[in-house]
Amino acid sequence: MCCGIFLMMYFLLPLLMAPLHVMGENITSKPILVNGTYLNPELGKYHARLRTLSRSCLDIKKKFGVTDDGIYYLTTANGVVYQAYCDMTTAGGGWTLVASVHENNMNGKCTLGDRWSSQQGSDPKRPDGDGTWVNTATFGTVEGATSDDYKNPGYYDIIGEDVSVWHVPNGVQLQQWSNSAILRYHTETKFLKDNGGNLYHLFMKYPLQFGLGECNKDVGPSSPVVYDTGNKEITKNFYGPAIRDQFEPGFVTFRVFNEEKAAMAMCSGLKPTGCHTEYYCIGGGGHFPEEAPRQCGDFTGFDWNGYGTHTEESASKAITEASVLILYR
Amino acid sequence: MCCGIFLMMYFLLPLLMAPLHVMGENITSKPILVNGTYLNPELGKYHARLRTLSRSCLDIKKKFGVTDDGIYYLTTANGVVYQAYCDMTTAGGGWTLVASVHENNMNGKCTLGDRWSSQQGSDPKRPDGDGTWVNTATFGTVEGATSDDYKNPGYYDIIGEDVSVWHVPNGVQLQQWSNSAILRYHTETKFLKDNGGNLYHLFMKYPLQFGLGECNKDVGPSSPVVYDTGNKEITKNFYGPAIRDQFEPGFVTFRVFNEEKAAMAMCSGLKPTGCHTEYYCIGGGGHFPEEAPRQCGDFTGFDWNGYGTHTEESASKAITEASVLILYR
């Protein structure tokens, strides 16, 4: 029994003792479990989530066989611990939500909230804008991903092979994301492998800067996609009727330039074939010359012929008012 | 003794072992507790706080009998864990601080920092402004609640019955909040029960949008309050002498419109009886027509006749320079 006491003294009490001044009364001598059930179920959930702490949702899936979608703990290589959303269902699961592009004010042209392009107006002196796609600044929260821009450490820390993109109506809450999405797709080409494993490294390789390239010529990585919600036709019809012949749906493309050499980060669900990419590509550098600053912003020129009019070059209200969630696997 | 060894191998060592490369030396074989006292008291406090992990401060109070004010761990329904301030004293305790409305620049009319109205100017095209009252974006920190705007996940996640509001001079630190407050009150009517249990749901029910209603007609929930610091007379005298006959003190009222149909979120400590609510109500939508943008901002038109002059329509310097802390129970 010496050892039982020894164990209790040295190893067990720490879990149960706590300085009294932290608590209103001495609850620290009470067990936290009775008959294998937590007296505090919230603590049980927390412990369970913490046990699978990993670098990515894919690791959690592989190493621990987790199959439930939801919030898990992740850590960066440096040891920064954060919580992220894991999609453990789509195409085998293991997807980590790392960012969302949310257009908070379509009428604000590179104003506050345009973190994925520029928040300081269209400015040739800032050709790469805020630089969000290629730096390690983070912002927003996972539960706020459809209410505000969001970027977590996984964006630059996770080394993945494929991306999944969800277009979720603004304001929809986490539990309904998957069912409410108006467009969902993922790649299976492992195109990220040749591009550093994530978008942070991809944009290091393909600088997102006004004036650095030509439209239809200096295009970054493009991959065909597999649709989980929607299809090529639906993708096409989200954008303006006048420019539907300027892209091919069924792809996701990164780092393109338009006719005026403005840089755009991502063409979601399609591959440009024309030069007016500002009507169907999002994010980008800090300068959009055509009638500046009219095309400057996270959703560029989606409102060129009026907000959500869905006429000529204008995109539909549905796609204009949906946040673009980006996941890695 | 087999079991003692078994236990140690499988269950106990995890608490004590750690990869050497994490530490400068092998400190992991040392016990973390001696004679029931933590070698690291900070770890003891952390463990104690974590043991009461709950959805709200009221749960912590009820389930664990905690009576000390301070920082505790909370979790949302989805499992997002965060730290919040709990008032375990006032009227039985169990109050969770979920937000603060801080006016960072009374001269800036819907500029940066006016998160509870609009940060992009007074704009009829953005009738609901930044939408902070009705979305799940969060910002700020608990220890910075009197230095910056603050909103934590409890704002939308906690299901409560009553609110408590503290007006604390800007810059006052957490330990002095309660004693330094110039006005403190709480409701006991359980009015949140019929409004979704929190302000997120309340404003879903009563949209905060310019032009959607009439003054004195389309008023949202209003509840009488019990004063913890101050009284009706003191509340009244915080505002401009010219408009003290335009409201009745002793209440807290949500979602009101002024004469020009501008929407305001909260009239703290009173119920409007007149139409010039911009002089004594805070937060709101994104457009304030009268001499726009002069009344646009987190503290609307408190400075109409000069900043802190306390003459005519202008509020006192004291109330203008105090952050409005919002708690749920």
Next chain:
Amino acid sequence: MCCGIFLMMYFLLPLLMAPLHVMGENITSKPILVNGTYLNPELGKYHARLRTLSRSCLDIKKKFGVTDDGIYYLTTANGVVYQAYCDMTTAGGGWTLVASVHENNMNGKCTLGDRWSSQQGSDPKRPDGDGTWVNTATFGTVEGATSDDYKNPGYYDIIGEDVSVWHVPNGVQLQQWSNSAILRYHTETKFLKDNGGNLYHLFMKYPLQFGLGECNKDVGPSSPVVYDTGNKEITKNFYGPAIRDQFEPGFVTFRVFNEEKAAMAMCSGLKPTGCHTEYYCIGGGGHFPEEAPRQCGDFTGFDWNGYGTHTEESASKAITEASVLILYR
């Protein structure tokens, strides 16, 4: 054996059990350690880091003998837990990174991102600007410290004696900070002891406000420094040739005024002897009268004779494009 079972029931299972609905399968009965090795090494690193939870990196160094640079857990006096970078190497180690001053847009004069001066233009009505140096608002992240402004709770919570300052090129990642720095130094005079132990208290004592003092007269604390990277000559040459006779290198100085009574927070690596401090001091209050707003911003007038031209009053591109990391010990 009664006790073995007793122990397991009450103390051990909590570490291993978890509600099934949290996990895809029942993994909670598996041990988390085998033969003294974590099945999940990330969890092991996390446990090890958590065991040294302290108020500062110096406490971690002293109490636990930690010698590895990296991310550790800290807690404020109120119990707010956060992760911070510890330099355990320089001059005996124990340095906590508490802030970074990052110039995101040299062309933006007190615009968004100028958190250490003003984000609302040069405005005599806001003589103390955003007040960041003297409040408890926090922002940014440790891994984003060279991509964005950064301030953690240690800035106001840690009670230290000396400061260390690193000028790290923007965008350089955490692992390379120390080696990539173009200038690194620390004080050994314990000058913080007489100033409240940190910059939050120092600036309470020496208000950072336009118009409150005279150049070369109302200077705040200044301390000689010991160089870890670079020297006096290198420090001097980072700034404009026309003003190198206006300061003495080999010091760090806080709260100075220029000829027009604009307040500046910090002269990194030097002590002013002239009145044109806007060319070599950073941060400050909210109003810079000379050709306002040209000198208003986190890096004040570093670009007076062109951005990074390194001619006349203009600073070098190297110092203009390096973030200023501030550490306490």
